[in-house]
Amino acid sequence: MPKKKVFELNPNISVDCVVFGFDLEKLNILLIDRGESQFVSNNSLALPGDLIYNNENLHQAAYRVLEELTGLKNIYLEQIGAFGDPNRISKEEDRLWLESIRDNPEARVVTIAYFSLVKMEDYPLKASSFAKKAIWIPVKEIEKLAFDHFEILQAAKIKLKEKIKIHPIGFNLLPEKFTLSQLHKLYESILDKELDKRNFRRKVQKMNLLKRLFEKQEYVPHKPSELYKFNEEKYQELAKNGFNNFGF
Amino acid sequence: MPKKKVFELNPNISVDCVVFGFDLEKLNILLIDRGESQFVSNNSLALPGDLIYNNENLHQAAYRVLEELTGLKNIYLEQIGAFGDPNRISKEEDRLWLESIRDNPEARVVTIAYFSLVKMEDYPLKASSFAKKAIWIPVKEIEKLAFDHFEILQAAKIKLKEKIKIHPIGFNLLPEKFTLSQLHKLYESILDKELDKRNFRRKVQKMNLLKRLFEKQEYVPHKPSELYKFNEEKYQELAKNGFNNFGF
DNA sequence: TTTGAAAGTGTAATAATGACACTCAGATAA
DNA sequence: TTATCTGAGTGTCATTATTACACTTTCAAA
Structure with a gap:
């Protein structure tokens, strides 16, 4: 049946x-x-x-x-x-x-x-x-x-x-324009541990997937942060070769 | 119904x-x-x-x-x-x-x-x-x-x-007693790429999960290899801390 | 005794990681 | 207008990990 x-x-x-x-x-x-x-x-x-x-x-x-x-x-x-x-x-x-x-x-x-x-x-x-x-x-x-x-x-x-x-999937969780501090905090939230600020920045800069926008945050009560966006083209390029370098 | x-x-x-x-x-x-x-x-x-x-x-x-x-x-x-x-x-x-x-x-x-x-x-x-x-x-x-x-x-x-x-799960595929070359070949088979012999040996020795048996292969037409077994106790010990160090 | 075949071993150059502290820029409040 | 607050941004050094690489040893078999 x-x-x-x-x-x-x-x-x-x-x-x-x-x-x-x-x-x-x-x-x-x-x-x-x-x-x-x-x-x-x-x-x-x-x-x-x-x-x-x-x-x-x-x-x-x-x-x-x-x-x-x-x-x-x-x-x-x-x-x-x-x-x-x-x-x-x-x-x-x-x-x-x-x-x-x-x-x-x-x-x-x-x-x-x-x-x-x-x-x-x-x-x-x-x-x-x-x-x-x-x-x-x-x-x-x-x-x-x-x-x-x-x-x-x-x-x-x-x-x-x-x-x-x-794999750099974190960008899916961020707005189009974001700061490195936001990315930093995102990784800390997901991995549930503190990451050294300078070491983190060095690492993400090296992975070469960020496009600096030469814009700044506005109306924040402190030194405004640079804004970045995710570099889709570079991503596609790297995707083929397997992203070896993201060990946090 | x-x-x-x-x-x-x-x-x-x-x-x-x-x-x-x-x-x-x-x-x-x-x-x-x-x-x-x-x-x-x-x-x-x-x-x-x-x-x-x-x-x-x-x-x-x-x-x-x-x-x-x-x-x-x-x-x-x-x-x-x-x-x-x-x-x-x-x-x-x-x-x-x-x-x-x-x-x-x-x-x-x-x-x-x-x-x-x-x-x-x-x-x-x-x-x-x-x-x-x-x-x-x-x-x-x-x-x-x-x-x-x-x-x-x-x-x-x-x-x-x-x-x-x-994670050191490869031992599940090997006999009780095995040689480092066999372990080496196993990793190469699984990862589908060549691994440098000396670097491989250094790495597995460092992970500290092998127990040397002080026995040798017999009747092989070349220099006989040392036999090892998997160290279950050390494994249990390391298992708690998460095995950080196996990047092949 | 020679030969063949895989076992076993060390080093040096380069790259990655981890730890660490101060100055800078803008907003706000006095 | 000046002082204060807050998070942004930056460099170096010591340690550790990775890569690349070649020769000697031991046994079995011919």
């Missing part, structure tokens, strides 16, 4: 996305508040995700979820891995929520987790722009999430750390 | 394993020959894998497949990621094979791929020990595999390369 396949949700396979954003101070992730009340509770927060359709591939499914959520396209997206403990729905509130949104809430689900990097400026959170409320929460403040989403977040953080050490 | 969950195969989720072995000369992987004939054809080779049961987690499923195949337990196993293009069953021979072994051969399947490292000496291939014939094939000779398994193999090779650069 083969089922019709196309345009059907697959009850057993979902994607979940860890969307990182950087507010120039700290790392945040985008979470869905499932709660009824207007107050955010740790218990009601979940990663954005959805069951996949049988006719879309996994990346497409993740893109779809992100686009529905943020309206953004061409987002940096990378698979973290598959999570699918049979007992991942162990909390009562998770069970109830699933019953409210799924046809087959009891089904065994394996979820494919992705992480994604967005420029927070491109995604200003509009008040009630979605039925499901999406909110930015600082990564450091998250202690608990729905299902196995906390575990997925830990894996996402590790993956991001590993990746940023060998 | 919730289905009974326990002890049922899930028609939508499978695991596939890339089992690496090292014959002291080159890297091999363990493949299943689906062909009827006694001659191995590239077309008939597939990664070992199976649908998962709804009551087992993904790691358990991979272990189960490996144990059924090799009889080995406590195998090094690591997830590569999820693969699930809706068109992964594009070849006619794959479709036919699925029809012969699956209840629901049309189902959309997402597979979770694992790679695994075994000591080939622990797994001497017995003639016809399995209905499905399992055979070792040198990685370099593989040009084509069933479904999307060739793509999975590429991902496995990349993952293994990345991992071995930062």
Whole structure:
């Protein structure tokens, strides 16, 4: 008894996305508040995700979820891995929520987790722009999430750390124009440790992916900083040869 | 209409394993020959894998497949990621094979791929020990595999390369007693490039995970090599601090 | 006893890393 | 107008890591 396949949700396979954003101070992730009340509770927060359709591939499914959520396209997206403990729905509130949104809430689900990097400026959170409320929460403040989403977040953080050490993906989190201090703080946030200012600057200058704009910050109560942008051409050039030199 | 969950195969989720072995000369992987004939054809080779049961987690499923195949337990196993293009069953021979072994051969399947490292000496291939014939094939000779398994193999090779650069997992592929030249050749096979002999030796000596046995090779037609074994205790010690120093 | 084949060994030049402290430029407030 | 505050920006030196490179040794087999 083969089922019709196309345009059907697959009850057993979902994607979940860890969307990182950087507010120039700290790392945040985008979470869905499932709660009824207007107050955010740790218990009601979940990663954005959805069951996949049988006719879309996994990346497409993740893109779809992100686009529905943020309206953004061409987002940096990378698979973290598959999570699918049979007992991942162990909390009562998770069970109830699933019953409210799924046809087959009891089904065994394996979820494919992705992480994604967005420029927070491109995604200003509009008040009630979605039925499901999406909110930015600082990564450091998250202690608990729905299902196995906390575990997925830990894996996402590790993956991001590993990746940023060998590949200059940090620019996806910064505005077009940024200062070296902002880049510095970004790396410190992701790697979760202090980096010496001068050594950091030497290193990023050497990797040769920055284009100095000869513009300065304005209206800051201190010496204004030079602005830079990411040099896309140099990136493409280096990309072929594998970026050997990013050991932070 | 919730289905009974326990002890049922899930028609939508499978695991596939890339089992690496090292014959002291080159890297091999363990493949299943689906062909009827006694001659191995590239077309008939597939990664070992199976649908998962709804009551087992993904790691358990991979272990189960490996144990059924090799009889080995406590195998090094690591997830590569999820693969699930809706068109992964594009070849006619794959479709036919699925029809012969699956209840629901049309189902959309997402597979979770694992790679695994075994000591080939622990797994001497017995003639016809399995209905499905399992055979070792040198990685370099593989040009084509069933479904999307060739793509999975590429991902496995990349993952293994990345991992071995930062973590001393190579020992899982070597016999208890081994020579530095064998270790050297192993790293060259995995990284697919030549490594300077003296620099390599300096580096592995510095990482301090080798225990010299003060035994020598015998009956080799050249100067016999010192034998070493892997120092498990030192490994445990270093494991906590994160192995910073393996940049090959 | 000679030969073949891989084992084993050290050094020097260059590059990368880590530690460290002061001056500069602009905004704001007195 | 001057003083103060804040973060921007900069260089050097010691240590460590990396790369490149060639000859001698030991055993087995002929």
